Amino acid sequence: MVEVKIVEEDEKSIRVQLGDVPLSIANAIRRFTINEVPTMAVEEVLVIENSSAMPNEVLTHRISLIPFISDIDRYVAPEECDCGSKLGCEKCVVRYVLRAEALDEPLTVYSGDIIPEDPTTTVKPVSPKIPIVKLAPGQRVEMELYVRVGKGRKNAKWQAAISSLYEKDGEPGKRILFIESIGFLPPRRILKEAVSIFRKKVQELSKEIMREIGGS
Numbered sequence: 001m002v003e004v005k006i007v008e009e010d011e012k013s014i015r016v017q018l019g020d021v022p023l024s025i026a027n028a029i030r031r032f033t034i035n036e037v038p039t040m041a042v043e044e045v046l047v048i049e050n051s052s053a054m055p056n057e058v059l060t061h062r063i064s065l066i067p068f069i070s071d072i073d074r075y076v077a078p079e080e081c082d083c084g085s086k087l088g089c090e091k092c093v094v095r096y097v098l099r100a101e102a103l104d105e106p107l108t109v110y111s112g113d114i115i116p117e118d119p120t121t122t123v124k125p126v127s128p129k130i131p132i133v134k135l136a137p138g139q140r141v142e143m144e145l146y147v148r149v150g151k152g153r154k155n156a157k158w159q160a161a162i163s164s165l166y167e168k169d170g171e172p173g174k175r176i177l178f179i180e181s182i183g184f185l186p187p188r189r190i191l192k193e194a195v196s197i198f199r200k201k202v203q204e205l206s207k208e209i210m211r212e213i214g215g216s
């Protein structure tokens with residue numbers, strides 16, 4: 001009989017014991033936690049000014065790697081949004097401004113300097129202390145950031161978790177699924193999303209097979 005038990009859980013990770021679950025199924029769920037669970041990250045940067053020593057591409061890349069605490073109940077991926085607009089709407093994009101200037105002293109710009117246009121949004125960098133760029137006196141950066149929902153499959157910057165699957169010592173058939181959140185979503189939510197994606201895919205497949213063979 002299939003048996004599922006949470007054996008360990010904290011803010012960052014969850015460890016689930018799976019008994020009598022086919023390896024292929026356990027592995028599919030593991031892969032969905034990495035590739036398919038939606039999260040939110042900077043997809044686009046509009047550089048208005050950058051007089052720092054860091055080229056625009058490097059700066060943009062660094063910013064895109066910052067995980068944002070994600071609200072996937074409120075926001076949807078642009079390709080799933082019904083607005084059909086390239087710029088996006090309040091359901092598929094969150095806008096931010098990053099503006100900093102070093103006056104007499106050198107200044108380090110941090111993720112905490114990223115200011116949302118909508119002050120009520122809960123979508124913000126997982127930590128305010130991620131360093132982005134150092135400015136020498138007189139240097140300035142100003143940019144607009146567009147955060148959108150995406151998946152690890154589209155780009156690794158949206159990868160929700162690092163997950164592994166291993167057999168329990170001396171207990172063949174009993175496996176542990178270990179999910180470590182990158183910080184976008186709580187580990188339990190990542191597992192929940194992965195399972196619901198799995199269910200959806202199985203339903204789609206069953207429906208198609210039945211349609212093809214004329215069953216019901």
Ligand SMILES: [Zn+2]
Nearest residue numbers: 081083089092
């Ligand atoms: Zn939209």
